[in-house]
Amino acid sequence: METIGALVLLLLAARVSGMLMERIFLPSAVGEMLAGMVLISIAQFAGPFRPFIEGLPDNAALRHVADLGIFFLLLMAGVEMQLSETVHDARKSFAVAVGGVVLPLGAGILLGFAFLEDGPQRTAQAMLIGVALSITAIAASAKILQEFGLLKSETGRVLITAALFDDIFGLFLLALLSSFIVSGELPGAYAFAIMLAKVVVFFAVTGVLGVHVYPRISKHIHRRQAAEIEFSALVIVALGYGFLAELLGLHWAVGAFMAGLFMERSRIGKQPYKSMRLMLNALTAGILGPLFFAWIGLQANLTAILEIPGFIALLIVVAFITKVLGGGLAAAATGYGRRDSAIIGIGLAPRGEIMIVVISIALAAGLIDGNSADPVAHHLFSALIVMALANTVLAPLVLRTLLR
Amino acid sequence: METIGALVLLLLAARVSGMLMERIFLPSAVGEMLAGMVLISIAQFAGPFRPFIEGLPDNAALRHVADLGIFFLLLMAGVEMQLSETVHDARKSFAVAVGGVVLPLGAGILLGFAFLEDGPQRTAQAMLIGVALSITAIAASAKILQEFGLLKSETGRVLITAALFDDIFGLFLLALLSSFIVSGELPGAYAFAIMLAKVVVFFAVTGVLGVHVYPRISKHIHRRQAAEIEFSALVIVALGYGFLAELLGLHWAVGAFMAGLFMERSRIGKQPYKSMRLMLNALTAGILGPLFFAWIGLQANLTAILEIPGFIALLIVVAFITKVLGGGLAAAATGYGRRDSAIIGIGLAPRGEIMIVVISIALAAGLIDGNSADPVAHHLFSALIVMALANTVLAPLVLRTLLR
Structure with missing residues (x-):
C-alpha cells in the first residue's frame, strides 16, 4: 500500500508541477524535481504522514522505478537523436x-580540486563536477529557442x-567515469589506458552492430508489422x-543510449520510427520521467544552500559563464556575429535531464558520500541539482534581457 | 549486472518461445511461461551459471518488474474490454x-476441501482453486475461434x-479473495458481510467515477492533444x-483493471483510444507480459507433477469438464444447438493470463505456502499453472478432433 500511495502521490505532484513549468517556458523536469524537493522539505509539517514521506527516498520499489526511468530516458534520448538527418552544419x-564542453569540464574539475578535501574519492568527484557542468539540457535549449x-x-x-x-560527449564521459566508479579508485596511467580502451571497444562494438547488423534485423521485423515486436526488439538490444x-566495467545506462542512437528514422522507416517515438515519449514524458525527476528531488537537500552557500553560488556562476564563453567564443570563431554567438552560448547554459541521470548514477554507485565530514562532498549531489535548476532558469532570463 | 543479465535473458527467451507458440495457434503466454519453467529446470546443468539462474526467482528487481506486469496487464485487460460496444447478445x-463460472468455481472449492489437509489457510486455498478454475483466458479463446x-x-x-x-467475475472474486488474504483467516458471517460491502463499495465508487467523472476529465485532456498526458492520466487514475x-483491504490490482474498464472508445474518442491501446499493447505484449509470465514460470516447480500426479490429473480433467459442461449446457439452455454449444463450452476451457495474475497475487500474499508439509498445499501454485497450460493446449486439440 505504501508503494502504491507513493507512486500516485509522486506522479500526480510531478505531473502537475511539471505542466505548470511548461506554461512559463521551462522544462517539465524542473517542475518535477521541485515537486520532489518541496515534498521532502515539508515532511516535518505533514503530521501523521511524516514517516510516510520521509520513507520515500529509501523505498526500494521507487528506486527500481527510477532505474527504469534512467533506462528509458537514455533510450529515448538516443532514439530522438537523428544524427544522419538533423545534423546541421556539422x-x-x-x-x-567542443568549446561548450572543454571549458566547463576543465573549470568543474578545477573547482572540485579547490573545494573538496583530500581523500580517496576526490579525483573522481572533481571529474563528476566537470562532467555535470559540461552536459547541456537539449529540451531546455529547444524551449528557449522556441x-x-x-x-x-x-x-x-x-x-x-x-x-x-554534447550529449554524446557526456555519455562518453559517463562511460569513463563509471569505470572509475566501478574500480573505486583513481587508476594509474596503465589502468587508465585500459579503461579508455574498454570505452572505445564498447562504442566500437555497439557502433558496428548499430550500423551493420541492427538495420537488417529491424528490416526483418518491420516486415512482420507489429509494433510490440519492434518495441521488445529495441528493449532487448538496449x-x-x-x-x-x-561486462566491460561501464554502467549499463550507456547501453540504452547506444541502442536508441541507431534506431534511425532513415534506416527503419518513417512509420515504425514515428510509432516507436510516440510510445517511448508517452512512457518517459508521461510516467517514468516525472517519477524519476521527482525521485531525484526527494534525494536532494535544500539545506545544502545554507551550509555551503559560497560553493553553490560559485558553481552556478562558473557553470553559466564557462558554458556561455566556451560555446559563444567557438561560435564567434566559426564566423557568427556577436548576437548569434551570445544566443548560442546562453542557449547552451541550461543543465538537466542527461546530466541529472549522470549524477544520479554517481550517487547510486556511492561516488557521492552523504556521510562525508567534508561539507562540499556531503552536499555535492544537492549542489549540482541546484546548479542545474539555476542555470536552466537563468539562461532564458538573461537572453530575454539581452534581446529586448 | 545480474539484474541486467537476468532481464535480457528472460525477455529474449520469453519472446522467442512466445512467438514460436503463436505459430502453432497457442497464446504467447504459454511459451513465455514455458521459457521460465525450462530455464529453472535446466539450472542444475548450467555449470558456472547455475547460481545465477537459481537466484532469478528471488531477484527483487525482477519481482518489481513482475508487479509492473500485473499492473499493466490488468490495465490493458480493462482497456481492451469495450463493454458498451462488443457486448453481443448480453x-x-x-x-x-454464469454457467461457465459457477460449475468450475464450485468444483474447484470441493476439490480443495477434498485434497487439502485441515489448516488455517485451507478454506482460502480451496477458494483460490475455485477462482482459478473459473477464469477463462480470452486471448486463448480468441485464438481458437480464429x-x-x-x-x-x-x-x-x-x-x-x-x-x-468471466474476467469481471474473476476480478470480483479476486477482490473478495484478496480481502480474505489480507485479514489472513476465514471470516465469520458478520466479517464476511463487511468484506462483501467493501468490495461493493469499491466497484460502486470506481464505477460512478468511471461513468460520470472520468469522461469529463479525459475530454478536457483530449483537447490538449498530447498522448503522454492521456497516458499519465490513465496511470494516475489506475x-x-x-x-x-x-484502503478498503483489497488488492491494488483490481484498481488497475477498473481504471482501464472505463477508458472506452465511445467516450474518449476513436483516435486517443487507438493510440492508447497501441502503447499499452507494445508495453504489455512486448515487454512486461513476457517478463511477467517468464517470471511466473520461474516460480513453478515441474517436479510437482511427479509428487502429486493424481491431484494434478484430476485438477486438469475437472477444470476442463466443468467449464465445458457449465458453459455448454448454459448455451444449450439459451437455444444453441449441440455443435455450437460444444464449441462455446470447449472454447471457454483455456485458462491463463488473468487467472495467472490472480494466483501470482495469492502466491505473493503468502496464501500458497511453499513450505507446507501437505504436498498439495506445497505444490498448489505449480499444480494450478500446469492445469492452465494443459487446458489451454487441450481445448483446441479437442475442438479439432470434434469438428473434423
Whole structure:
C-alpha cells in the first residue's frame, strides 16, 4: 500500500508541477524535481504522514522505478537523436560543442580540486563536477529557442546540433567515469589506458552492430508489422548493450543510449520510427520521467544552500559563464556575429535531464558520500541539482534581457 | 549486472518461445511461461551459471518488474474490454458466463476441501482453486475461434462476450479473495458481510467515477492533444483506484483493471483510444507480459507433477469438464444447438493470463505456502499453472478432433 500511495502521490505532484513549468517556458523536469524537493522539505509539517514521506527516498520499489526511468530516458534520448538527418552544419556545431564542453569540464574539475578535501574519492568527484557542468539540457535549449522563434533558424539548428554532440560527449564521459566508479579508485596511467580502451571497444562494438547488423534485423521485423515486436526488439538490444557495458566495467545506462542512437528514422522507416517515438515519449514524458525527476528531488537537500552557500553560488556562476564563453567564443570563431554567438552560448547554459541521470548514477554507485565530514562532498549531489535548476532558469532570463 | 543479465535473458527467451507458440495457434503466454519453467529446470546443468539462474526467482528487481506486469496487464485487460460496444447478445452471453463460472468455481472449492489437509489457510486455498478454475483466458479463446474462422460468427461473439464477463467475475472474486488474504483467516458471517460491502463499495465508487467523472476529465485532456498526458492520466487514475482498493483491504490490482474498464472508445474518442491501446499493447505484449509470465514460470516447480500426479490429473480433467459442461449446457439452455454449444463450452476451457495474475497475487500474499508439509498445499501454485497450460493446449486439440 505504501508503494502504491507513493507512486500516485509522486506522479500526480510531478505531473502537475511539471505542466505548470511548461506554461512559463521551462522544462517539465524542473517542475518535477521541485515537486520532489518541496515534498521532502515539508515532511516535518505533514503530521501523521511524516514517516510516510520521509520513507520515500529509501523505498526500494521507487528506486527500481527510477532505474527504469534512467533506462528509458537514455533510450529515448538516443532514439530522438537523428544524427544522419538533423545534423546541421556539422563542422560549426562540432566546434561549438567542443568549446561548450572543454571549458566547463576543465573549470568543474578545477573547482572540485579547490573545494573538496583530500581523500580517496576526490579525483573522481572533481571529474563528476566537470562532467555535470559540461552536459547541456537539449529540451531546455529547444524551449528557449522556441520562445524566441529561433527553433528553425540557422542559429537555432547549430545550437541544437551542438547540444546533441554534447550529449554524446557526456555519455562518453559517463562511460569513463563509471569505470572509475566501478574500480573505486583513481587508476594509474596503465589502468587508465585500459579503461579508455574498454570505452572505445564498447562504442566500437555497439557502433558496428548499430550500423551493420541492427538495420537488417529491424528490416526483418518491420516486415512482420507489429509494433510490440519492434518495441521488445529495441528493449532487448538496449539490455544486451547494457550487459556488454557492464561486462566491460561501464554502467549499463550507456547501453540504452547506444541502442536508441541507431534506431534511425532513415534506416527503419518513417512509420515504425514515428510509432516507436510516440510510445517511448508517452512512457518517459508521461510516467517514468516525472517519477524519476521527482525521485531525484526527494534525494536532494535544500539545506545544502545554507551550509555551503559560497560553493553553490560559485558553481552556478562558473557553470553559466564557462558554458556561455566556451560555446559563444567557438561560435564567434566559426564566423557568427556577436548576437548569434551570445544566443548560442546562453542557449547552451541550461543543465538537466542527461546530466541529472549522470549524477544520479554517481550517487547510486556511492561516488557521492552523504556521510562525508567534508561539507562540499556531503552536499555535492544537492549542489549540482541546484546548479542545474539555476542555470536552466537563468539562461532564458538573461537572453530575454539581452534581446529586448 | 545480474539484474541486467537476468532481464535480457528472460525477455529474449520469453519472446522467442512466445512467438514460436503463436505459430502453432497457442497464446504467447504459454511459451513465455514455458521459457521460465525450462530455464529453472535446466539450472542444475548450467555449470558456472547455475547460481545465477537459481537466484532469478528471488531477484527483487525482477519481482518489481513482475508487479509492473500485473499492473499493466490488468490495465490493458480493462482497456481492451469495450463493454458498451462488443457486448453481443448480453443475455445469452451472461447466461453462458454464469454457467461457465459457477460449475468450475464450485468444483474447484470441493476439490480443495477434498485434497487439502485441515489448516488455517485451507478454506482460502480451496477458494483460490475455485477462482482459478473459473477464469477463462480470452486471448486463448480468441485464438481458437480464429483458427476455425469463427471469430466474427454469432457463436464466436457470444463466446468472447461470455469470456469478458468471466474476467469481471474473476476480478470480483479476486477482490473478495484478496480481502480474505489480507485479514489472513476465514471470516465469520458478520466479517464476511463487511468484506462483501467493501468490495461493493469499491466497484460502486470506481464505477460512478468511471461513468460520470472520468469522461469529463479525459475530454478536457483530449483537447490538449498530447498522448503522454492521456497516458499519465490513465496511470494516475489506475494508481489512485489501486490505493482506494488497498484502503478498503483489497488488492491494488483490481484498481488497475477498473481504471482501464472505463477508458472506452465511445467516450474518449476513436483516435486517443487507438493510440492508447497501441502503447499499452507494445508495453504489455512486448515487454512486461513476457517478463511477467517468464517470471511466473520461474516460480513453478515441474517436479510437482511427479509428487502429486493424481491431484494434478484430476485438477486438469475437472477444470476442463466443468467449464465445458457449465458453459455448454448454459448455451444449450439459451437455444444453441449441440455443435455450437460444444464449441462455446470447449472454447471457454483455456485458462491463463488473468487467472495467472490472480494466483501470482495469492502466491505473493503468502496464501500458497511453499513450505507446507501437505504436498498439495506445497505444490498448489505449480499444480494450478500446469492445469492452465494443459487446458489451454487441450481445448483446441479437442475442438479439432470434434469438428473434423
